[in-house]
C-alpha cells in the first residue's frame with residue numbers, strides 16, 4: 001500500500017487538515033482514451049453483457065445497460081459514496097462506487113483548477129493568473145497538464161475549470177476565476193476543457209451558475225454567516241445572466257464539449273441551482289445541447305429530492321443526503337418521480353462515461369512516477385511568466401541589471417513562502433523554491449542579496465536605505481468559505497500585517513522600490529505613486545521563484561494584462577456600500593448593478609481606476625495603427641484589422657484588445673460604454689510588425705432580448721476601439737447599422 005499525504009488548506013499557509021493513508025448529441029463525439037491504457041473493465045462476455053460491445057455507440061450501449069439494471073442499481077449511481085473525500089481527498093475528492101456485476105467501474109473525481117488534491121502535485125498559477133495571461137493556448141496546456149496528473153493519481157474526472165465571472169474582488173474565491181470579463185473567461189474556458197478532456201479525463205465545469213460570493217464572517221472553508229454561499233438567493237435579471245454570467249459555461253459546453261457540470265451552492269432567482277429547471281433543463285440541455293451529467297457541489301448544495309431529479313441533477317456529492325437510496329426509491333414508489341426520469345438521469349451518466357471510454361479501458365493508476373514533473377514545472381513556470389502584470393515601471397527600473405544595481409534588498413515575509421488560495425483548490429506542490437532563494441541563486445557572486453522579513457519596519461527601512469534596489473514582496477490571504485472583509489492588503493483573513501505602511505516606509509527610504517504583489521485579485525494600492533515599479537504575480541504557483549527572476553532580470557517579458565480592474569478605493573466597486581447588492585440582506589442578493597461590474601462599472605460611472613482592465617506594461621513598446629473595418633455583405637459581421645508594431649529595443653508580448661460599444665435598443669436596455677470582444681497575444685521582435693485580425697460575429701454584436709428570449713442585433717452606432725487596454729484605445733471607428741439591417745462604416 002502506497003502512502004500518500006492529502007491536504008485541504010483553509011487559508012494560505014495556515015490551517016491544514018491532513019489525512020494520511022490509503023493507496024493511492026446523446027451520442028456525442030467519443031473521446032479516445034490515451035493509448036496504452038489496457039483492457040476493458042466492462043467484460044468480454046457480450047452474451048452476458050451486450051452493453052460491453054464497443055461496436056455499438058454510447059446511446060445503444062446505454063439503452064442495453066439500463067434495461068439490465070434494477071431500480072436500486074440505477075439509484076446507487078446517483079450519489080457519491082465517500083463522505084470524507086472532500087476533507088482528505090483520499091483516494092479522490094469524490095467516489096461513486098461502481099457495480100461489479102454489471103461491469104460498471106468506480107468513478108473517481110478530483111479537485112481542481114490549480115492541480116489535483118491527492119498528495120503532492122504541480123501547483124499551477126491561480127486561474128486569475130491564467131486570466132491575466134490572455135492566452136487560450138496556455139489554458140489548453142494547463143487543462144491538459146492538470147488532467148494528466150489527475151489521471152495519474154487514479155482519477156477519472158476533474159472538478160474544473162471554475163468559470164464563474166468575478167463580481168467583486170472581495171470574493172474569497174476570486175483567485176479561482178478568470179477575472180471580471182465574460183468574453184475573456186469564455187475564451188479560456190473552452191480550451192481548458194479541451195485540454196483536460198484530451199487526456200481522457202472528464203472536465204466538470206463549475207459552479208453553474210453565477211456563484212459569486214462566499215459571504216462574510218465565518219470559518220473557511222466551511223461557510224459564512226452573512227450572505228453565506230449555501231444560503232443566498234441571487235436575484236439576477238435574465239439579460240445579466242445571459243450576457244455576464246452564463247457565457248463562459250456556454251462556451252465550455254458548446255465549444256469545449258464538457259462532459260460534466262457542477263451546480264452550485266446557492267439559489268438563482270428562487271431556485272437552488274441544483275434543482276433549477278431554468279438553468280439545468282432549459283438553458284443547459286435544451287438550448288446549449290449539453291448531453292453530459294450534472295454533479296452537485298459538496299454538502300448543502302442539494303436542497304430537494306424530487307425537484308432536483310426532475311430538473312436536472314444527476315449525481316449528489318460527496319454522498320446522498322437528498323439522493324439516498326431510501327429517499328429516491330420512496331419517491332419513485334410513491335409516484336412523485338417517474339422511473340423513466342431516473343432512466344434519463346442515469347442514462348446521462350452512463351452515456352457520458354461510455355463516450356469517454358470509461359468502460360473500455362483499464363483503471364487509471366495512482367502512480368506519481370508516471371507524472372513528468374519537470375515538464376509540468378515548465379508549464380507552471382511559463383504560465384506564471386505569461387501572467388505577471390507590470391502595472392507601473394518608473395525610470396525603466398525593470399528589467400534589473402546587476403551591473404547597475406548589484407546591492408539588492410529583499411523585503412517581506414511572503415518572499416519566503418508560497419501564497420495560494422485556500423480551500424478546495426489549495427495544492428501541495430511537488431517542489432518549491434522560494435522567491436528569496438531564487439533571487440539569491442540568480443545574483444550569485446555578481447552582487448549581494450540581503451533579506452528582512454519586515455516584521456521590524458525599522459530594520460527593513462535601514463536595509464532598504466543601504467541598497468541599490470528593493471524587491472518588496474506583499475501578499476494577501478483569500479480562501480473558499482469566506483470573503484475578504486476589505487480590499488486593503490492590511491485586511492487579511494487571519495491576523496494583521498501592516499504591509500501598506502511597510503511599503504510606504506520602504507519606498508520613502510529608497511525610491512528604487514519594486515513592489516511584487518502575490519494576491520488573489522485586485523487590492524488597493526494607496527502607495528502606487530510613491531514606488532518605483534509594481535509587478536502583480538497573482539498566486540503564481542510552485543514555479544514563482546524561477547518565473548520571477550526571469551521576469552525581473554528581463555530573460556523574458558511580463559506577459560500578463562489585468563483580467564480585473566484595480567480600483568482606487570473600495571467604494572469604487574459596483575457592489576460597495578450597498579448591502580442589498582453585497583453581501584445581501586436576509587440572504588437575498590440583488591444584482592441591481594446588472595452588467596455594470598468591473599471596468600463596465602468604472603466606465604459607466606466615469607470613475608478612474610487605479611489600473612484599468614487590460615492594462616499591463618511590456619519591456620518592449622508597441623504602436624497601434626491602420627484600423628480597417630469591413631462589414632459583412634451577408635448578415636451581421638464586422639472584421640477589424642489593425643497593425644501592432646514593436647518600436648522598442650527588446651522582444652516582448654503584445655496583447656492587442658478590441659472593445660465594442662453597442663447601441664442601446666431602448667432606454668431600459670442600457671449598454672456598458674465598452675466591452676471586450678476580441679484580443680490576441682503576440683511575441684514581437686524589435687521592429688517587427690503584425691497585422692491583427694479580429695472578427696465580430698452576430699453574437700458579438702448582439703444583446704439578449706428578454707421579451708423575445710433570443711439574441712438580437714440592434715440598430716444604431718457600434719463604436720469599435722482597439723489598443724492596449726480598456727483605457728488605452730488609440731484606434732477608433734464607428735459603424736452604423738440601419739433599421740433595415742445594412743451596415744455603414746464610418747456612418748456614426
Ligand code: BGC
Pocket residue numbers: 086093111112159206297298424
Ligand atoms: C467546492 C468545489 C469543490 C468541492 C470538492 C466544494 O466546497 O465548492 O469547488 O470541487 O468542494 O472539494
